[in-house]
Amino acid sequence: MFNFHYRLERRSIWFAVAIVIVSGIGGLVEIAPLFTIDETVEDAPDMRVYTPLELAGRNIYIREGCYACHSQMIRTLRDEVERYGPYSLAVESQYDHPMLWGSKRTGPDLARIGGKYSDYWHVEHLNNPRDVVPESVMPSYAWLGRTELEGNDLNLHLRAQQRLGVPYTDEMVEDAVKDAYGQANPESEDADGILKRYGEATHIRDFDGNPAEVTELDALVAYLQILGRLTEAAYKNPILKKMGGSE
Template sequence: MFNFHYRLERNAMGLVLAIVVVASIGGLIEIAPLFTIDETVEDAPDMRVYTPLELAGRNIYIREGCYACHSQMIRTLRDEVERYGPYSLAVESKYDHPMLWGSKRTGPDIARLGGKYSNEWHVAHLYNPRDLVPESKMPAYRWLMRNSLKIGDLGEHLAAMRAVGVPYTDEMIANATADAYGQANPDSTQAAGVTARYGEATNVSLFDGKPETLTEMDAIVAYLQILGRLTDVAHKTEQASVE
């Protein structure tokens, strides 16, 4: 067997062909499950897309490297489910480009963070984590409160997401800037348009506590508050398995 390997290494064409064969076998094993993707990915009729403000917050989350310390995928292990909630389902990430499942947890998994804490808690935590969690290693993100959110190009962001399969409508794209402002200003005339386009359950709130300006803090808190709440299918699946 070893002599065959040595002979193969001395034969350039034979070695190339062997590499191609082995790589093809590995590739086939990885690709084959995709042919049954329609049967393996759960159906979620109530799944909704990110609003422009939430999408902007997700972009800031990526920009600041938050995914390097927080995963967004709860495994099926018992201790994970008991700590974080129902395990993650594939359908919950169908509109995530790129996906942020992650594997490193310097901080806790946040796949089901939405609604767990108040807006005020998130603002205080991002401004100085140690005010709420003294042992936290997370850096402070005070500039999010100072930085005005860039919203003029949000329509282009939604159009780019539609190009990769996210079902944004022409109306959503055309009103992206107004909807971003309206979601963070419940008393504004634009707020009604957000719920009309994205559903009554959309979280329209004064995220950073300051109605006079739209900040990056508004966006990232809006994003954190929707994590695990784009669909309720995981909780329904868990309930069905218990019954």
Template sequence: MPEIHRKLERNSIAFLAAILVVSSIGGFIEIAPLFTIDQTVEKAPDMRLYTPLELAGRDIYIREGCYACHSQMIRTLRDEVERYGPYSLAVESKYDHPMLWGSKRTGPDIARLGGKYSDAWHVAHLINPRAVVPESVMPRYGWLAANALTIDGLSLNLAAQRKVGVPYTDAMVKNATADAYGQAAPDADASTGVKERYGEATNVRDFDGNPGELTEMDALVAYLQILGRQTDIPYKPAAGATQPPTVAEK
């Protein structure tokens, strides 16, 4: 093998050809699965879109570097499923641009975080993590409750998402600013349009406990509360699968 390598290094044309062959093999392995993506990605007719407020919260999550310590992908290993919930499916990331699967867990995976804790818990945790999790090493994010959420550019954000395949309608893009405000103000007239455009399952409430003000805390908590809840597919047993017996059945 060393002798073959020496000959290749001394023959530039042969060395270039070898590089092209190896690169072609690697490229084919990377690209080939894309041709079968329709068969490999699950169907989820009930898949929900991020609302403008949730999308703004996702941007704040990225801005603050939360993805560096929390992954959003539960692997198929038994211990992960028992700890975090049903393993992640490809379809759950179809509207994530960019994806936030992550590769490091200083904190726990949060792919199934939505609905696990109350809004008040999340607010307290973000203001002072050690107030609810004494051993936490997470930094404080209390200023989010004081920062007014910038919503003027949300229509442009939704329009950009639509260009990469997220099926936002013209009405969603046009009403993005009003919908962001309405989702965090359940008593406002604007809240009605949010559920009309995004579905009855949409969380419409004051997320940060400070009614009348739309803050970055509202947006981030709204985003955290939708994680793992955009479709019910992961929580349904696969066809032909059997559920473990309950205590009463044993």
């Protein structure tokens, strides 16, 4: 086998041809499924977009490197479904730019973390993880609750997502800043506007327990609480019901 490879290396033209053939096979394996993507990706008519506050929280999640220890993709293995919930569907990531599927799990998968715990639990966990999970090796993120959210450029973030195909309306882009602050202030006048633009299912509340200001902790908790809940498609999947993974 090695002698064959050595002989091939001495014949540069044939070696280049072999590289092209192998690369072509690899490319075909990756590209061919894309021609059937319309048939393989599920429909999710109830799919909604991230609110500006949730998108800000996602940006913080990426900035702090949370994706390095937490995946967001539940595989189709029974033990994963039984532990984390319904396996991830392609349609659930259609508005994720970039996607955060991940592969390393120093901590648990977060694809279905939305609604599993209270806001208070998340606040305590982020302030000092060992207060709620004694064996946790996760670092503290207590400064998030002391850092005011800088959301003046959120309309630019939504505009960038819009250009990537996320169906934000021009009105959503224009009102991004006040919608972000309105979501974390249920008593404010801006709260009604966010319901109008993002739907009645939108979570509007003081996420971090500090009504005096909107912090980065508000944004991150808002994001965590929507993970796995942008659509209910996974919970309506008949295959998952057979596997015992539906709620």
